[in-house]
Amino acid sequence: MARPQLSKPDAARRRFIVVHLALCMAFAVAMLGTVEALKRLEDPAARWLVTAVPIGVLMAWAWAFAGFVRTSDEMIQQLQLRAVAISGAAIILLMTAWGTLERLMPVPEFPLFLAGPAFAVVYGLVLPWLNARP
Amino acid sequence: MKNTLRDLRKAHGWTQEDLAIELDVSRQTVNALEAGRYDPSLPLAFAIARLFDLAIEEVFDDGGSPQLRAARIKD
Numbered sequence: 001m002a003r004p005q006l007s008k009p010d011a012a013r014r015r016f017i018v019v020h021l022a023l024c025m026a027f028a029v030a031m032l033g034t035v036e037a038l039k040r041l042e043d044p045a046a047r048w049l050v051t052a053v054p055i056g057v058l059m060a061w062a063w064a065f066a067g068f069v070r071t072s073d074e075m076i077q078q079l080q081l082r083a084v085a086i087s088g089a090a091i092i093l094l095m096t097a098w099g100t101l102e103r104l105m106p107v108p109e110f111p112l113f114l115a116g117p118a119f120a121v122v123y124g125l126v127l128p129w130l131n132a133r134p
Numbered sequence: 135m136k137n138t139l140r141d142l143r144k145a146h147g148w149t150q151e152d153l154a155i156e157l158d159v160s161r162q163t164v165n166a167l168e169a170g171r172y173d174p175s176l177p178l179a180f181a182i183a184r185l186f187d188l189a190i191e192e193v194f195d196d197g198g199s200p201q202l203r204a205a206r207i208k209d
Binding site: 008 | 157163174
């Protein structure tokens with residue numbers, strides 16, 4: 001049998017990058033498509049169904065990410081889980097603080113659908129920072 | 135924790151990718167191990183030592199005092 005060119009965790013990471021990019025594009029297309037479709041659709045059931053499409057893509061991404069973490073080696077798992085924990089905690093804290101302000105002060109409402117992208121931005125900063133730490 | 139992984143790998147003429155395949159870990163993990171940025175779990179440390187046919191202490195140095203080690207051996 002031929003020697004593999006990549007270790008199993010490296011191959012899993014490469015696969016995840018492809019799936020991740022595909023699902024990000026699918027999410028963008030689904031969001032745009034849903035917005036357009038909702039302008040024309042009037043049946044409530046159809047509107048719910050169309051709106052569920054981008055949410056389904058989001059769930060598929062979460063499933064793919066969990067699979068990637070599961071197939072990674074011990075260091076990558078530790079790194080990913082720490083990055084997710086720190087980013088998740090940061091977003092929960094920020095959103096709770098902003099929500100408190102919304103209730104008490106005249107501040108603009110934070111669009112909740114941006115919580116995911118906000119998490120992705122924080123995660124994108126935290127992961128290399130954790131990786132570079134001695 | 136200091137280790138001799140980079141020297142051992144080079145002595146075998148392996149790339150980081152080769153070692154990653156042997157240990158079933160990512161190349162990033164091999165890099166972090168060699169740089170001392172990641173301390174492996176006990177099973178991975180055993181796998182590394184076994185791969186090079188060495189004892190764990192010959193690959194990893196936890197900085198324990200030689201005097202203390204000598205005293206323990208004496209006891």
